[in-house]
Amino acid sequence: MNLGKTLAEWKRLLGREFAGLLLAPLREAREIRDKYSLERTQILNIGDRAGATANIIALTLAGVNYSVNTSVEGRLYVRFVANGGDWDVSFYTAVGAAGLVAHVTALADGGTAALVADNASGLSGSITIGAAVTADATDRHMILVIVDYPARLPKALTQTDGIEDDMHSQRIIAALYATIASLEEQKIRAIIAAATAWALGDADNLVGRGLDFTGTAETTLVEDVADPDASGNVARSRGGWLYTLKDAMEDEATGGEIDIVKRVVSAAAGVFEAGNDGLGSVAAHTPREKCRAGTWSFECVDDTLGRERFNYNFRAADSDDTLNGTGPQVKKEWSGPQGFGPITLARTYSKTNDGADLRFDAASLAVVTGETSLNTDDGVLYIKIEANAANWDISFYSASSLHSSKLVAKATNIVTNAAFTATEQNASGVEVSWSMGGTPSAVSNITLDLNPFKVENAGGVRDRFTIAVTVAALPGVIQTILAEELEAELNSDTLASEAISDDYVKAGTFHPFITLRN
Amino acid sequence: MVRLWIREDGEQPKALPGDVTAGPGPGAVVDVQARSSREAREVYARATAADVSEETDPQGWLAQRAARKRITTVRTLARMRGDA
Numbered sequence: 001m002n003l004g005k006t007l008a009e010w011k012r013l014l015g016r017e018f019a020g021l022l023l024a025p026l027r028e029a030r031e032i033r034d035k036y037s038l039e040r041t042q043i044l045n046i047g048d049r050a051g052a053t054a055n056i057i058a059l060t061l062a063g064v065n066y067s068v069n070t071s072v073e074g075r076l077y078v079r080f081v082a083n084g085g086d087w088d089v090s091f092y093t094a095v096g097a098a099g100l101v102a103h104v105t106a107l108a109d110g111g112t113a114a115l116v117a118d119n120a121s122g123l124s125g126s127i128t129i130g131a132a133v134t135a136d137a138t139d140r141h142m143i144l145v146i147v148d149y150p151a152r153l154p155k156a157l158t159q160t161d162g163i164e165d166d167m168h169s170q171r172i173i174a175a176l177y178a179t180i181a182s183l184e185e186q187k188i189r190a191i192i193a194a195a196t197a198w199a200l201g202d203a204d205n206l207v208g209r210g211l212d213f214t215g216t217a218e219t220t221l222v223e224d225v226a227d228p229d230a231s232g233n234v235a236r237s238r239g240g241w242l243y244t245l246k247d248a249m250e251d252e253a254t255g256g257e258i259d260i261v262k263r264v265v266s267a268a269a270g271v272f273e274a275g276n277d278g279l280g281s282v283a284a285h286t287p288r289e290k291c292r293a294g295t296w297s298f299e300c301v302d303d304t305l306g307r308e309r310f311n312y313n314f315r316a317a318d319s320d321d322t323l324n325g326t327g328p329q330v331k332k333e334w335s336g337p338q339g340f341g342p343i344t345l346a347r348t349y350s351k352t353n354d355g356a357d358l359r360f361d362a363a364s365l366a367v368v369t370g371e372t373s374l375n376t377d378d379g380v381l382y383i384k385i386e387a388n389a390a391n392w393d394i395s396f397y398s399a400s401s402l403h404s405s406k407l408v409a410k411a412t413n414i415v416t417n418a419a420f421t422a423t424e425q426n427a428s429g430v431e432v433s434w435s436m437g438g439t440p441s442a443v444s445n446i447t448l449d450l451n452p453f454k455v456e457n458a459g460g461v462r463d464r465f466t467i468a469v470t471v472a473a474l475p476g477v478i479q480t481i482l483a484e485e486l487e488a489e490l491n492s493d494t495l496a497s498e499a500i501s502d503d504y505v506k507a508g509t510f511h512p513f514i515t516l517r518n
Numbered sequence: 519m520v521r522l523w524i525r526e527d528g529e530q531p532k533a534l535p536g537d538v539t540a541g542p543g544p545g546a547v548v549d550v551q552a553r554s555s556r557e558a559r560e561v562y563a564r565a566t567a568a569d570v571s572e573e574t575d576p577q578g579w580l581a582q583r584a585a586r587k588r589i590t591t592v593r594t595l596a597r598m599r600g601d602a
Binding site: 001002493 | 519520521527529532533534535536538541542543552553554555556558
């Protein structure tokens with residue numbers, strides 16, 4: 001949908017209004033919420049101006065204890081002193097090189113090293129310095145360390161003045177921090193409600209700013225619901241004003257394609273528990289940009305052979321947020337909430353008595369459809385190969401007796417090395433597509449095991465696998481807020497190619513920490 | 519008309535405002551007769567695909583020929599690099 005809007009019109013709507021007036025307060029609320037609920041050590045790099053480029057590119061600190069290994073206010077003074085062609089970097093709690101707490105020695109331009117604690121400071125971390133460092137012993141280069149409140153409790157409540165008082169202090173203050181974080185969550189909900197009214201309208205303004213811009217009539221900001229088909233595949237039906245906006249951003253011909261900084265998300269291949277009875281695989285995939293970092297855990301809740309189904313539980317990487325629901329069915333495509341998927345849980349087959357693949361191709365190359373508990377022996381097919389003149393007949397049975405009443409699939413007159421399809425017999429419903437090996441012979445001792453999944457495996461627990469989702473460094477700030485608070489995503493591009501800068505949502509909020517969480 | 523930036527970073531061509539003659543990064547710039555950015559990318563992809571054989575796929579050949587007629591180069595790579 002090409003709206004034919006100019007870049008200036010897009011910047012007004014998306015940059016100055018949506019990001020600057022609505023997402024910016026939301027960003028602030030998220031940061032304050034995290035400050036009272038997480039245990040981060042955030043760093044502001046101040047006065048790093050001795051040269052044309054920054055001396056510090058990256059810095060992490062751990063074990064920070066205000067007024068013990070920093071100044072009372074949380075400052076550290078940084079000095080860069082040449083050491084041959086490299087640099088000695090030192091951190092002090094006061095000017096005049098007083099209160100040395102950590103250092104690195106002989107670090108080359110662009111190098112990374114772990115900090116070495118001095119004077120039993122307890123400080124640790126790592127530093128990456130610039131590619132062209134300038135000497136600086138002016139005490140104008142400072143680090144301001146901001147430690148989240150929960151992490152300060154054990155540093156201050158050291159039981160020096162009594163265990164019981166500290167215990168109650170901890171309880172009361174921790175409860176306060178949880179209350180403050182909860183209040184920020186309420187603020188976030190209020191901002192989202194206002195954003196919805198701004199975009200869609202309310203009783204006093206029937207057509208909101210957003211709908212007026214796109215000329216559409218959505219009634220929600222975002223919709224994302226499961227859309228199953230009759231055969232067990234689950235896609236997603238997505239809509240709402242933000243998805244309309246996303247399409248319009250991509251289609252814009254007058255102002256040029258409109259985009260924000262992207263968020264690069266990756267999902268690893270499935271990791272299956274060693275104690276599972278079932279065997280399978282899930283390939284790595286690229287979820288949608290709104291997918292959150294964290295771990296998806298899948299447990300078998302229905303082991304009806306051929307239609308085994310898993311439930312999912314998602315746990316966010318950096319919070320206690322969780323999500324759970326009905327997950328994938330074996331061999332069916334499944335798309336989850338939050339832009340996860342699509343994934344397909346594939347079976348991993350195994351065979352016996354043909355380890356060198358003389359009679360058949362590797363088990364992984366077989367394709368079996370229609371399997372049930374009635375046409376297999378709990379997932380096992382028994383195979384008989386019989387000579388048919390110069391070729392072969394291949395029969396599959398659901399019982400080791402190989403009785404004709406248990407014949408479930410058969411392929412006849414198959415040439416050595418040729419592909420074949422064993423079609424159903426006795427109305428079994430099962431079909432096997434595979435290939436003969438290079439050295440077949442008339443045998444009846446080979447089995448093909450489909451390794452179905454179990455609700456209760458040999459270990460007495462559900463078969464289980466997990467998938468880790470990660471987000472690459474420097475994700476777009478606007479895109480991250482949309483993903484984590486609205487389960488939404490807009491059209492995006494790589495950093496420095498975007499039309500709508502993240503600076504719109506940063507303006508007037510809080511100082512830029514070296515490593516941004518919000 | 520849609521102005522496309524043909525990127526060199528592996529991303530799909532990106533629509534630019536009509537008064538801009540260079541993208542945010544290296545790459546050629548072309549004008550495509552299309553009604554939307556999406557359509558412009560489709561036309562460009564068809565125009566720059568491997569040559570379609572008129573004998574074996576006359577419809578495809580016609581479509582590719584029509585797509586190529588809808589593209590005008592604004593800024594080539596050679597010009598961007600300062601070559602003559």
